[in-house]
Amino acid sequence: MKNVARLGEFGLIETLKTYQNLLPRVVKGIGDDAAVLKVRGGRYLLFTTDMLVEDVHFTRRMNARAVGRKALACNLSDVAAMGGEPLFAVVSLGIPGQISTRYVSHLYAGMWAVAQEFGVSIVGGDTVRSQKVVVNIALLGEVEKRRLIRRQGARPGDWIFVSGPLGGSLKSGRHLTFTPRVREARFLVEKFKPSAMMDLSDGLAGDLGHILKASCVGALIEEKLIPCHRGVTPDRALTDGEDFELLFTMPGVRARKLLEYKGPEKFRFYPVGVVRPRREGFCMVRSDGRVEQLKDRGFRHF
Numbered sequence: 001m002k003n004v005a006r007l008g009e010f011g012l013i014e015t016l017k018t019y020q021n022l023l024p025r026v027v028k029g030i031g032d033d034a035a036v037l038k039v040r041g042g043r044y045l046l047f048t049t050d051m052l053v054e055d056v057h058f059t060r061r062m063n064a065r066a067v068g069r070k071a072l073a074c075n076l077s078d079v080a081a082m083g084g085e086p087l088f089a090v091v092s093l094g095i096p097g098q099i100s101t102r103y104v105s106h107l108y109a110g111m112w113a114v115a116q117e118f119g120v121s122i123v124g125g126d127t128v129r130s131q132k133v134v135v136n137i138a139l140l141g142e143v144e145k146r147r148l149i150r151r152q153g154a155r156p157g158d159w160i161f162v163s164g165p166l167g168g169s170l171k172s173g174r175h176l177t178f179t180p181r182v183r184e185a186r187f188l189v190e191k192f193k194p195s196a197m198m199d200l201s202d203g204l205a206g207d208l209g210h211i212l213k214a215s216c217v218g219a220l221i222e223e224k225l226i227p228c229h230r231g232v233t234p235d236r237a238l239t240d241g242e243d244f245e246l247l248f249t250m251p252g253v254r255a256r257k258l259l260e261y262k263g264p265e266k267f268r269f270y271p272v273g274v275v276r277p278r279r280e281g282f283c284m285v286r287s288d289g290r291v292e293q294l295k296d297r298g299f300r301h302f
Helices: 009-019 064-081 101-119 183-192 202-216 234-239 252-260
Strands: 026-028 035-038 043-053 085-095 121-129 134-144 159-162 196-199 218-223 246-251 270-277 282-285 291-293
Touching: 064 085, 064 134, 064 183, 064 196, 085 101, 085 183, 101 121, 134 252, 159 252, 183 246, 196 202, 196 282, 202 234, 202 246, 202 270, 202 282, 246 252, 270 291
Parallel strands: 085 121, 218 282
Antiparallel strands: 026 035, 035 043, 043 134, 085 134, 159 246, 159 270, 196 246, 218 270, 282 291
């Protein structure tokens, strides 16, 4: 019998999919950035959750406000990746009994600050005793049916974009201070409608691999086009993770209009490659012209 480490994170997710109970109101269950549920009218309900665990995602030495902010911001990023608007959150907190109330207050102050910034109401939750600090948030959002974007939908010929520079998030501390791209995502779905989208949490190579698998396509990206933070190599940008930028695809005609857009919004998006037929695989053109086959090299918990 395999243990979880041998099965791997995504192998475990595939196993857990067998326990889904997909009632008629479920549009999408496991396998995207958020579940999509039918409600009345022309909108869908989005439902997502993220868990942060001490010594896996953060340490006790890190600023508690920043940890709390990240806990909610990760969920906001998931709703953004579906084209939606975040609404209501519940917070479950596991804490050792000896931890100071000041630390807990600072955690919640960080959540409250990002909730205020994006118009989210924290409406409840749970607290339990645990050996380490665990913060789990579940978030509800909404999206118009016509503006829902999923990981599937990329087609050969589509351009591949990211919404900002990548890499070095953990070393620099940006994994605690990033801004979820809710506004950028709403701009995209309202004006340009990407064909597929998700947020970048496990690295460009790993997360683009998820879109390619869901869409049954391949891709060719160019090393020289990958936007990197200062001091970060393209190889690190491919695998570092925790960037929480948007990764999306878009037909060429709309992609050119996006790059030429001169409206009041000052967002910047970076084309990094093109979608190709599945048989052509997932490749990268190095700066010296060599074409290299890429593997799914993103972050894995197991």
